Structure formats: C-alpha cells, structure tokens
Amino acid sequence: MEARKHNEGEANSLLEVSDLSIGINRSDGVLPLTDRVSFHLNQGEVLGLIGESGCGKSITSLAIMGMLPEPGGTLLNGKVQFMGQDIFSLSEARLNQLRGQKISMIFQEPFAAMNPLIRIGDQMLEVFEYHPVDFDKYQKIKDLLDEVGLTDHNRILQSYPHELSGGMLQRIMIAMSLLLDPDLLIADEPTTALDVTVQAQIMNLIVRLKKERKMSVLLISHNISLMAQYTDRICVMYAGQIVESNHTESFLKEPKHPYSKGLMHAIPTLDQQQRKIISIPGQVPEPGKYQQGCRFKSRCIHATDLCLTDPPEKTMAKEGRYRCHY
Ligand SMILES: Nc1ncnc2c1ncn2[C@@H]1O[C@H](COP(=O)(O)OP(=O)(O)OP(=O)(O)O)[C@@H](O)[C@H]1O
Numbered sequence: 466m467e468a469r470k471h472n473e474g475e476a477n478s479l480l481e482v483s484d485l486s487i488g489i490n491r492s493d494g495v496l497p498l499t500d501r502v503s504f505h506l507n508q509g510e511v512l513g514l515i516g517e518s519g520c521g522k523s524i525t526s527l528a529i530m531g532m533l534p535e536p537g538g539t540l541l542n543g544k545v546q547f548m549g550q551d552i553f554s555l556s557e558a559r560l561n562q563l564r565g566q567k568i569s570m571i572f573q574e575p576f577a578a579m580n581p582l583i584r585i586g587d588q589m590l591e592v593f594e595y596h597p598v599d600f601d602k603y604q605k606i607k608d609l610l611d612e613v614g615l616t617d618h619n620r621i622l623q624s625y626p627h628e629l630s631g632g633m634l635q636r637i638m639i640a641m642s643l644l645l646d647p648d649l650l651i652a653d654e655p656t657t658a659l660d661v662t663v664q665a666q667i668m669n670l671i672v673r674l675k676k677e678r679k680m681s682v683l684l685i686s687h688n689i690s691l692m693a694q695y696t697d698r699i700c701v702m703y704a705g706q707i708v709e710s711n712h713t714e715s716f717l718k719e720p721k722h723p724y725s726k727g728l729m730h731a732i733p734t735l736d737q738q739q740r741k742i743i744s745i746p747g748q749v750p751e752p753g754k755y756q757q758g759c760r761f762k763s764r765c766i767h768a769t770d771l772c773l774t775d776p777p778e779k780t781m782a783k784e785g786r787y788r789c790h791y
C-alpha cells in the first residue's frame with residue numbers, strides 16, 4: 466500500500482518508506498511485525514499514521530530513525546530513504562548525526578526515553594553534545610520551554626524526571642525534540658498525557674514550525690479528531706499493513722476501507738461532553754496470528770469468502786489508495 470508510487474520521484478519528497486517489513490528473530494523463526502509498509506512525506510507536510518494499539522505504528526516510526534525492536538529486530542524487506550539516503554545502509558556514526566539534527570522523535574513514553582539519574586537541564590544540554598550550534602543553547606532551551614508552557618525554568622531544569630508529572634515530561638520531550646530545528650519530526654502520540662488546552666498549544670507550535678521552517682511531521686495517534694485537524698494526508702494502519710491512504714480532506718469525506726469507516730465513528734461530536742467512541746467489535750490480531758487474505762475480515766461486516774485471498778490495492782482520484790475486495 467502506498468500513498469503514491471514511490472518511483473515517481475517527487476522533487477520535494479523528504480522521506481520515502483517503501484515496502485518496509487520489520488520482523489523479530491525468535492528461537493522458533495522470524496515473526497513478521499509489519500508487512501510492506503509504504504508511504505512518503507513531502508517537505509513541510511504533516512502525515513498522520515493512525516490505527517489501533519499494536520498495529521505497528523511505533524515499529525514503523527522507529528525504523529525511520531534506523532532503530533529496530535530489541536532484541537532480535539530485523540529488516541525483512543524494503544527500505545527507508547531520507548533525503549535520498551538509504552537509512553539502513555548508513556553507519557551508526559552517520560545515523561547518530563541524523564538523529565536529533567535532521568530527524569527527531571517525540572517518543573511515546575517520555576519517562577522511558579529519559580535518563581532517570583540526570584537532571585532535566587543536563588539532559589537537554591546533552592542534545593547539543595554531538596551537534597555544535599551557532600546559537601545560544603541556554604536561550605533556545607528556555608524559549609522552547611516557554612513554547613510548551615513550562616515557564617518555571619529553574620525548577621524544571623534542576624529536576625530529575627521522577628520529580629515531574631507525565632504531562633510535564635511529555636512537554637519537555639517535545640521541547641527537546643525541537644532544540645536542533647529538525648527537518649523531520651516524528652511525533653508518536655505526542656499529546657496523550659496533556660489536557661486539551663495544552664494539547665492545542667503544542668499542536669499549534671508544531672504547525673507553526675511546519676509553516677515557518679518547512680518542517681515535516683509524521684504524527685502518530687489513535688485520535689482521529691487530532692488527525693482531522695492537523696494533518697495534510699492520512700495513512701491508516703491495521704495489523705502491520707497500511708490499508709488506506711489519502712489526503713485528509715478526501716479521507717474524511719469518503720473513507721473507503723471498512724476499518725477506516727469504523728475509525729471515523731470515533732470522532733467526538735461537538736455536543737458531546739465526553740468522547741464517545743463507537744468501537745469496532747473485536748481486536749487487532751497479534752503478529753503471527755494473522756489469517757490468510759484480508760487481516761480485517763474477522764471484524765468486518767462485509768467479509769465473504771473472497772476475503773480469504775489478499776485484497777487488491779485500489780486507487781482513487783489523486784493519491785488515494787485502499788486495500789479491500791469491496
Ligand atoms: N520488541 C518487540 N518484540 C516483539 N514484539 C514486539 C516488539 N515491539 C513491538 N512488538 C509487537 O509489534 C506489534 C506492533 O507494535 P507497535 O508498538 O508498533 O504498535 P503501535 O501501533 O505503536 O501500538 P500503540 O498504539 O499501542 O502504541 C505489537 O503486536 C507488538 O506487541
């Protein structure tokens with residue numbers, strides 16, 4: 466599944482993920498986690514990756530930085546090209562140069578991504594260790610803390626991670642990810658621990674940087690309303706595969722895949738005080754337990770025997786694609 470044929474060679478394409486399959490080596494063989502995932506991201510564009518828990522969003526986003534799951538992670542197929550460079554052919558030294566400076570990531574679990582023994586201020590300064598800059602580092606740190614709504618600089622910078630709340634750590638991680646003015650920001654559930662006001666503040670900051678600096682963003686979330694508001698294009702992932710991709714506007718108007726349609730019901734209506742999620746019955750199958758043919762068929766009201774075979778990829782107007790027999 467691909468948002469566009471990746472050999473079209475669009476001039477401003479920053480990232481090309483082509484037929485990417487990641488697996489885990491185990492004693493009983495290789496367990497595939499993602500299956501031929503393809504998408505591209507242009508400069509200054511926000512691409513949303515949406516799907517239920519366990520469908521492979523984080524695995525895919527980590528692979529963009531050249532990181533495979535530990536232990537035993539392995540590249541089974543495909544490649545990731547960033548600024549024309551094949552990520553998996555780069556040396557660890559070259560990858561370390563890219564990470565932080567060109568590609569940076571807001572990790573899904575900020576506490577796990579931080580060193581518990583180092584004060585926040587020192588951790589933020591460490592970002593500059595391998596990346597010399599010509600601006601005032603301390604000023605940049607303080608400006609970004611302000612931007613994410615953390616104005617008590619001294620207390621924050623002197624604190625250890627466990628002394629701060631989950632929401633504060635998430636905001637610190639966001640500020641850290643922007644210290645080196647990356648070209649690509651991968652934001653894996655960046656605002657889950659934040660209340661709606663702070664969430665809007667963070668998203669507005671990301672959108673401003675996208676516009677001012679032409680930063681590209683891969684936004685990963687379960688939250689379709691966040692996607693609707695902030696992305697230019699959307700890829701829907703299910704059980705390790707991309708099942709639909711399209712421009713956000715077209716996607717919202719006319720989702721094609723039954724799974725995408727189910728996700729759309731998760732949009733909260735304006736008059737609702739509480740987010741009402743009309744869930745899709747059943748669960749995402751675990752890796753290694755995918756059925757033959759369409760991976761969604763056991764949850765799909767339209768499924769027939771035809772769905773025992775691999776669904777074809779269908780194209781729509783512009784760049785829309787989906788993978789379904791119907
Ligand atoms: N290190 C690992 N070893 C084995 N399996 C793994 C490993 N990391 C992830 N997986 C499996 O790969 C699948 C995809 O995981 P991933 O973390 O990418 O999901 P996700 O879409 O990001 O989910 P969430 O929305 O919960 O963050 C899951 O079934 C998960 O259990």
Ligand SMILES: [Mg+2]
Binds near residue numbers: 522523524573653
């Ligand atoms: Mg994840």
